[in-house]
Amino acid sequence: METRPLILDCDPGQDDAISLMMALSPHSGLDVRAITVVAGNTSLNKCQRNARLIAELCAKHGGAKDVPVFAGCETPLHYPLATAEEVHGVEGLDGIEIYDPSLPLQDEHAVDAIIRLCRNLDSVVLVPTGPLTNIATALTRAPDIADKIAEIVLMGGARSEAGNITPSAEFNIYVDPQAAAIVFDAPVKKTVFGLDVTHKALIRDTHVAQIEALDTSMSAILTNMLRSPYAEYDRAKFGTAGTPIHDACTTAYLLRPDSFTFRNVCVNVETDSRITRGHTSVDYWQMTEKTPDTHWAIDVDETAFFDLMIESIASYPKF
Numbered sequence: 001m002e003t004r005p006l007i008l009d010c011d012p013g014q015d016d017a018i019s020l021m022m023a024l025s026p027h028s029g030l031d032v033r034a035i036t037v038v039a040g041n042t043s044l045n046k047c048q049r050n051a052r053l054i055a056e057l058c059a060k061h062g063g064a065k066d067v068p069v070f071a072g073c074e075t076p077l078h079y080p081l082a083t084a085e086e087v088h089g090v091e092g093l094d095g096i097e098i099y100d101p102s103l104p105l106q107d108e109h110a111v112d113a114i115i116r117l118c119r120n121l122d123s124v125v126l127v128p129t130g131p132l133t134n135i136a137t138a139l140t141r142a143p144d145i146a147d148k149i150a151e152i153v154l155m156g157g158a159r160s161e162a163g164n165i166t167p168s169a170e171f172n173i174y175v176d177p178q179a180a181a182i183v184f185d186a187p188v189k190k191t192v193f194g195l196d197v198t199h200k201a202l203i204r205d206t207h208v209a210q211i212e213a214l215d216t217s218m219s220a221i222l223t224n225m226l227r228s229p230y231a232e233y234d235r236a237k238f239g240t241a242g243t244p245i246h247d248a249c250t251t252a253y254l255l256r257p258d259s260f261t262f263r264n265v266c267v268n269v270e271t272d273s274r275i276t277r278g279h280t281s282v283d284y285w286q287m288t289e290k291t292p293d294t295h296w297a298i299d300v301d302e303t304a305f306f307d308l309m310i311e312s313i314a315s316y317p318k319f
Ligand code: BDR
Pocket: 013, 014, 015, 016, 041, 084, 087, 129, 130, 155, 164, 170, 171, 172, 246, 247
């Protein structure tokens, strides 16, 4: 299990929310120092509200308390913001009661918080599950922080599964390919969960029934989310047998790295092409000169993944 301090950079989003629920769960043991928010699934304003809402719910139900939430970049580095309300709903979080949480938003900008925490700590793990705008901006503004970043554990990209927003690109990389290129080129170890593996971690009706049977208020919140139109989107569009919970692969890896298998690769990102913008060119067969610096997830133990998710939710006490 990961014991180093973590920064969770996200754009909630139900799968970001589930990843947060696992990371902040009562016995996770993860050392979450900050939640930094980026625009992606919906506007920055809705994403930061959603992040605070989930963090507040986790704390209220016995999970980690006092994890500060920071809002970051409102738009990608180059392209206008593309969002995914058709997947996540108009508020970005279909299936959950939306309200303005009392957990405050920190005054500091997320990029400044990332730079400050990296500089003040010996070693930090960054966990981005949205477009990479905040992380790339921090690395560009303060290249010295690369020495403090032990690993970037991110959800994004695709090789064999090609794309989910265009035929060639995964959403997080498509939204801000310039930022993704900066991150993939940075001298930092990367561990990447792209569609190749997240499409193998599908939540099925039987899993939802197991979560419902826990019969706690946290399990009821998650069950509603997993029975909302969000859960139908990938099944209807891509004919999958269940719903991929993409972003939760990052937390599952932090908790139980041996649930996944990897290939050492290097990754280049297409930034400009009208047709293949956001494509991740994964050097699976070491055909380029670039030194492999990325652990590219290729497989997951689906049973271990869902056992972990269910254990995390079960650890929230019954109120
Ligand atoms: C990614 O895009 C978003 O819609 C999800 O939250 C996830 O991070 C999957 O392509």
